[in-house]
Each structure stands twice: as structure tokens, then as C-alpha cells.
Amino acid sequence: MSPRREVIVASPLARDRASSADRAVSTLVKGGDFLFVSGLAAVDPQSGERVRGTTASETRHILGNLKQLLEAAGSSLDKIVKVNVLLHSMLEAPNMNEVYARFFPDPPPARTVCGARLPDDAKVIIECTALA
Amino acid sequence: MTEKLPRSVIEPKNPRLNVSRGANLPHVPGIRVGHYIFLSGMGPIDPETGERKHGPIAEQIRTTLSNMQHMLESVGSSLARVVRVHVVLADLADMPEMERVYCEFFPIDPPARTAWSMQLRFGNGCEIECVALAS
Numbered sequence: 001m002s003p004r005r006e007v008i009v010a011s012p013l014a015r016d017r018a019s020s021a022d023r024a025v026s027t028l029v030k031g032g033d034f035l036f037v038s039g040l041a042a043v044d045p046q047s048g049e050r051v052r053g054t055t056a057s058e059t060r061h062i063l064g065n066l067k068q069l070l071e072a073a074g075s076s077l078d079k080i081v082k083v084n085v086l087l088h089s090m091l092e093a094p095n096m097n098e099v100y101a102r103f104f105p106d107p108p109p110a111r112t113v114c115g116a117r118l119p120d121d122a123k124v125i126i127e128c129t130a131l132a
Numbered sequence: 133m134t135e136k137l138p139r140s141v142i143e144p145k146n147p148r149l150n151v152s153r154g155a156n157l158p159h160v161p162g163i164r165v166g167h168y169i170f171l172s173g174m175g176p177i178d179p180e181t182g183e184r185k186h187g188p189i190a191e192q193i194r195t196t197l198s199n200m201q202h203m204l205e206s207v208g209s210s211l212a213r214v215v216r217v218h219v220v221l222a223d224l225a226d227m228p229e230m231e232r233v234y235c236e237f238f239p240i241d242p243p244a245r246t247a248w249s250m251q252l253r254f255g256n257g258c259e260i261e262c263v264a265l266a267s
Contacts, residue, residue, distance in 0.1 A: 003167045007241040024235035024242040031215035039246030117224045117249035127246045
């Protein structure tokens with residue numbers, strides 16, 4: 001039996017930001033036993049607006065939202081198996097780590113961090129794969 | 133007690149799209165494990181010639197996603213079974229053009245996606261990889 005594919009959370013970007021209306025991205029897709037979460041940039045959970053802050057504050061926003069997102073889907077941060085963190089500058093890695101460490105249990109999930117040029121002037125983008 | 137998951141190599145029906153084999157690179161186009169398909173990062177390759185095709189970014193994205201579709205359909209999966217995509221662009225300024233073409237390929241219930249920009253090899257304007265469910 002082939003596993004079921006289901007879009008659990010459609011992208012709020014398409015709804016909240018006129019300029020992104022054509023974004024063909026789902027925020028959270030379930031495939032079999034795994035949840036696949038799109039790369040998240042910092043967004044205010046109340047207004048849905050992009051938050052532009054420091055690397056630390058953007059990380060805090062993203063992981064707070066990721067926690068809610070996963071829990072709403074019946075999963076949680078401690079069911080994450082792999083995280084990818086993209087930073088606008090690798091010099092910011094310690095600032096990201098300091099916030100990041102507070103969100104995860106010991107032992108935390110597998111993770112990769114790399115420096116890249118990020119869309120929408122984001123300082124941080126975080127994506128993950130979790131157990132459903 | 134754990135049952136061993138079957139693991140197999142994914143190859144395109146069009147052999148010209150088997151770029152890694154053609155260029156003697158140490159990777160395969162994709163691997164299937166159980167019900168999951170993991171494709172290697174793909175650049176814009178002309179399916180007629182097997183050569184890199186560096187036109188405008190919209191064309192490069194279209195070529196790459198068409199080839200990804202071919203790769204998945206070669207093993208009985210499809211773009212509609214994709215759960216995660218990574219889109220890497222050489223130039224961040226190409227993001228809007230990428231969006232424009234990308235949504236043609238994923239019109240409903242699109243996969244999770246992360247897009248960013250970093251250095252790419254061979255002068256490619258884009259590289260795209262995905263995880264999909266087998267049929």
C-alpha cells in the first residue's frame with residue numbers, strides 16, 4: 001500500500017500577502033509517516049505579517065511558530081528528525097544557536113546549518129522533517 | 133526485528149537525462165527506499181541532447197521541472213506525489229521568475245518548499261531536488 005499524501009497546512013502567504021498570491025507552496029505536507037515543513041521565515045503569529053528583527057529574534061519567532069504548527073498537526077518539536085537552518089550570515093550562527101537550544105529537548109534532532117542568500121530579506125529560514 | 137526496507141536506484145527512461153552516469157559523477161539520479169523517492173539535485177539539461185541548456189531562467193526552471201517530472205514518472209510516481217522541494221538559484225533576483233514558472237507545475241496542493249540562493253556549478257541558473265512518495 002502506497003502512503004497517503006495530504007496537505008495539512010496550506011501556505012498563509014498566498015492569503016496574507018498580495019504579492020505572494022501565486023506562491024505554489026504548502027507549509028506542511030504529510031507523506032506517509034512523515035511531516036514535511038517548508039522553510040519558514042519569521043512571521044508574527046497574530047498578524048501574519050513578516051517580522052524583521054535580529055537573527056536571534058527571527059529564530060525565536062520561527063521556532064515558536066514551528067512548535068504551534070507541528071502541535072496543531074498532532075506532532076511536536078521533539079518528534080522532529082531533521083532540521084535545516086539557512087542563515088544570511090554564518091557569523092550569526094552563535095546567535096541562532098543560543099535561541100535554538102532553548103526550544104529542543106536533549107538530545108535535539110539532527111541539523112544542518114548553512115549560509116545562503118535568502119529571499120524577502122530574511123535573516124533566518126528554518127525547515128524540518130518530523131514524525132507525524 | 134526491523135524488516136529491511138528495499139532500496140533501489142531510480143533511472144530516467146530517457147537515458148540522456150542520466151547526467152551523473154554520462155558525466156561519470158559519483159551519484160545516481162535518485163534512490164527509492166520503501167515508499168519514498170529521493171532525487172538528486174537536477175540542473176537544466178536538454179532532454180534531446182543531454183547537454184546543459186542555459187537560456188533565460190524561466191526556461192531553465194521549466195526544463196529542470198519537466199525533467200524532474202520525467203524522472204518521477206519513469207518510476208510510476210508523479211509531480212502530484214512530491215512532498216518536499218528544494219529550489220536553489222544562482223541569482224536571488226530570479227526568485228519571482230522561478231515562482232511564475234514553478235506554479236505551472238504544481239497548480240494544486242503543492243509540496244512543502246524551501247528556496248534560496250547559493251553558488252552553483254557549471255554556470256547553472258538553478259538546481260532543484262525533491263522527495264516524493266512512490267506510486
